[in-house]
Amino acid sequence: MESELKSPAADPSTASPEPRPDFIQVKDFNFFYGRKQALFDITMDIPERQVTAFIGPSGCGKSTLLRNFNRMNDLIDGTHHTGDITINGRSIYDPKLEIIALRRSIGMVFQKSNPFPKSIYENIVYSLRIAGRRNRKFLDETVERSLRGAALWDEVKDRLNESALGLSGGQMQRLCIARAIANNPEVLLMDEPCSALDPIATAKVEELIHELKKDFTIVIVTHNMQQATRCSDRTAFFYLGRLIEFDTTEKIFSNPSQKQTEDYITGRFG
């Protein structure tokens, strides 16, 4: 079983530094919960090291699509799909691809922060320990790197052995982001990461997203359109399981091409 998501043809010595415009590619993708079709003919290219926002009314399929990128929907009985999703040129449905390795290369942060009932330190290193990494120095460095990357290090560096459950809501969410980036994923998926946070915590997470996109390809589902305009480079609008419009965030929010998009973002329906 191959554990690397990277394209088999990729040679690090000749890897282009230019970000790929089709880092995540969705091709004619249809998705079903049993007999109910949730996604219809989705085709889109998500660029590397940019923030792409998914917006749309409840039930439009944006979270469903997000959870397909790391095949979380496989855990639900009766789901099936047609079409394909590739990441960095490699199909995520390639039988040779180890699904755990796929999920390790894709970090995910949820609406409700879900730190493990463990210490802050152990939250970060848990997945590494499971993968067999034991070297103390490596684990320590990973913890510091991840917490710095999540803009949380200065706040918790003196209490790494304290329970993560003692953190504030905003800190917990940033801890979850730190945990997600501990494995050096290529992609970060965020499903309404700020909807349970106060404005200050939200601003900190948004600032973090802005920094993280230098290293990670980020896809964020959000109901907050102002957040989409603040944080994202590109925005995709979904409605009833279909991709209605996908363009730069500036275009979508200043002069969308589709009437449905305009009606939704201006609050005429939704």
Added chain:
Amino acid sequence: MAEGTGRHILGSFDNALETLRNNVLMMGRLAERNLANAAKGLFERDDDPCNIVIADDEEIDTLEIQVDQEGVLILTRFQPVANDLRQVITSMKSSVNIERIADQAVNIARRARKLNAHPELPVIHSLEPMFAHASSMFADALRAYSDNSAEIARGLKARDKELDEMNRQFARTCTERMAGEPDSVRGYLNLIFIARFLERVGDHATNLGEDIVFAVDAEEIRHTQASRTD
């Protein structure tokens, strides 16, 4: 461009937008009236309409501030996007141009009062076509705003060139006559200024048109080749 149609779910948003538009249109009507009174005062040699223009300008100034405040409040409360955002921005910019047109009406009224104190210079009636042209441009700009018509708005740029040429012609005529009528130099200079004020009315009406095209079609036509005047 996909236009937003229908009412917003948030009724207060619609009400705020409607109030903003109505205030801009009211400014426009008041400025139109002032321009008409300035013309009346000039061509009928009557100081009363001129005095009305000067007095009524304050109301337009107050409305300009009000439109700005309402626009900022809409931006703060509702964070409009797309078509709504363009409409709010255009309304705020339109109020500035309308206020400037009203200022030109005041300038004309003041000069008219000075002219009325001296014998009439026959060339004054050569200003009537200019007045009609400038007033017509302004009226059409307001109609474009009211009707959200980019087509009417786009037509204003070409008409502004005609007005510019009328201004140049008029200035040449007055200059030639000044040479032979030294006692009337002050009068001719006042007329040249009035022609210049009317030319500025055309410029502001053109600005209104450009902003309306941006609001309706999301297209930037300012400072394009067609918009540059000599």
